[in-house]
Amino acid sequence: MKRKIPSFIKIYESLIKIPTISSENKLIDQSNKILIDLLANYLSEFNFSINIQNIPNTNKFNMISSFGVGPGGLLLSGHTDTVDYDEKTWTKDPFKLIEKNNKIYGLGTVDMKGFFAFLLDVISSMNMKKIKKPLYIVATANEETDMSGAKYFSQNTNITPDCIIIGEPTSLKLVKAHKGHISYTIDIIGDTGHSSSPNGINSIEIAYEIIKQLIDLKKYLQEKYLHKDFSIAYPTMNFGSIHGGNAVNKICSLCSITLEIRPIPKLGLKKLEILLKEKLKKIKKKWPNRIFLNNLFFPVPSYELSKKHELLIKKIENFCNIESTTVNYCTEAPFLKEIAPTLILGPGSIEQAHRPNEYLNCEFIAPTKHIIKKLITKFCY
Ligand SMILES: [Zn+2]
Structure with missing residues (x-):
C-alpha cells in the first residue's frame, strides 16, 4: 500500500x-x-x-x-x-x-x-x-x-x-x-556611602571571601570526585561573571557573581548543594542578610x-x-x-x-x- x-x-x-x-x-x-x-x-x-x-x-x-x-x-x-x-x-x-x-x-x-x-x-x-x-x-x-x-x-x-x-x-x-549542570547567582549587599567613610561594608570585600571559599570547594570536588570515563574526569566549576560598583569614590553596595558547576554522575545535585551551602555557612553567619544565593537556570x-x-x-x-x-x-x-x-x-x-x-x-x-x-x-x- x-x-x-x-x-x-x-x-x-x-x-x-x-x-x-x-x-x-x-x-x-x-x-x-x-x-x-x-x-x-x-x-x-x-x-x-x-x-x-x-x-x-x-x-x-x-x-x-x-x-x-x-x-x-x-x-x-x-x-x-x-x-x-x-x-x-x-x-x-x-x-x-x-x-x-x-x-x-x-x-x-x-x-x-x-x-x-x-x-x-x-x-x-x-x-x-x-x-x-x-x-x-x-x-x-x-x-x-x-x-x-x-x-x-x-x-x-x-x-x-x-x-x-x-x-x-x-x-x-x-x-x-x-555530566549535570547547576548554576547560581550570588548577590552580595553592602552599604552605600562615600569612599572616605571607613565604616561602610563593601560588597566586593565580601565577594572576595566567598570566592576564596568557592575555589576551595572547586579543589575539593576535583580531588574527591573522579570518573575515568569522562575526558575531564572531575566536576568543573566556572565563575561566569562578576559585577559590582560604579565609581571609585563610592563604597560598592551591590556585587553579583554567577557560577556554574558540572557534576559527574557520582555527585548528586542535593549533595552538591549541601557542600556549597556548607562552604558559605560561615560567611553568611558573619554577614547576615547580605548574601543571597539563587539558582540561575534550571538544574x-x-x-x-x-x-x-x-x-x-x-x-x-x-x-x-x-x-x-x-x-x-x-x-x-x-x-x-x-x-x-x-x-x-x-x-x-x-x-x-x-x-x-x-x-x-x-x-x-x-x-x-x-x-x-x-x-x-x-x-x-
Ligand atoms: Zn537538544
Whole structure:
C-alpha cells in the first residue's frame, strides 16, 4: 500500500518551518502545539496511536505515539523545541531548510527536530507488519529550558519499553553518561556611602571571601570526585561573571557573581548543594542578610546508565557497529531513565547546536537511517 507521506527532505523542511523556541524570556517563548500536531498527523498516517499531553499551566505539549501494544519494545525520543537564535549572527533564514555544500541548514536541524524526519523516513521504508513489540515515538516540550516535558512524561506514563534512545546530536556515538549542570547567582549587599567613610561594608570585600571559599570547594570536588570515563574526569566549576560598583569614590553596595558547576554522575545535585551551602555557612553567619544565593537556570542532574545494563550497551554497540562514550552536556536522560534504561544516540554534532547557521552534515544521513532501522528491528521485530 502506497502512503501519502512526503519525502525525507520535505518532512525535514516542514518541521524546521515551524518556530518552536523555548526561552526563559516569556516574550520569546513559544508554544510547540503546531509541531506536535504535525508529528501526530504524520504518525497517524502510519497507524500509530497518538496521545498528546498538555504540560499543566503551559501552552506546551508532549506527544506519545505507539505502534503495537504490550510490554518491552523501543522508545525513540526527541525534544520539539529549539533555543532562540541571534538575528545578527545568522546569515540564513533559521526557519527555512537550506541544502548547500553537503549540509542541511536551519534552526533545529541537529538539535533536534531533524531526528523526527529520520524516524518518519525510516518507518516509511519498514515493514511494520513484522513489529511484535511496541515501537514508541515521543516528542517532548521545553528541553531547552526546564525539561518539564520529559519530567511530566516520565511521571505520567505506564509504558514499559526495554530501552529508550534519545536522538540528541551525538555524532552517532552511543552516549551512556553525561555530566549535570547547576548554576547560581550570588548577590552580595553592602552599604552605600562615600569612599572616605571607613565604616561602610563593601560588597566586593565580601565577594572576595566567598570566592576564596568557592575555589576551595572547586579543589575539593576535583580531588574527591573522579570518573575515568569522562575526558575531564572531575566536576568543573566556572565563575561566569562578576559585577559590582560604579565609581571609585563610592563604597560598592551591590556585587553579583554567577557560577556554574558540572557534576559527574557520582555527585548528586542535593549533595552538591549541601557542600556549597556548607562552604558559605560561615560567611553568611558573619554577614547576615547580605548574601543571597539563587539558582540561575534550571538544574539538571548528571546521568549514567546503571552498570546492570552493561549488556544493553554491548548489544547496541555490536549490532549498530558504534562505540559508547560520555559527554559534558545535559539531556533529558535523567528523567526518562525512570521509565526504562536510557541511552543517547543521534545524527549530527553537538558542535553545531546552539550556534548561528546550525546545520546537519549530510554524511550522517545514510548511517543514521541504517542505525535507526537496526534499532527498530532488534528491539521490536
Ligand atoms: Zn537538544
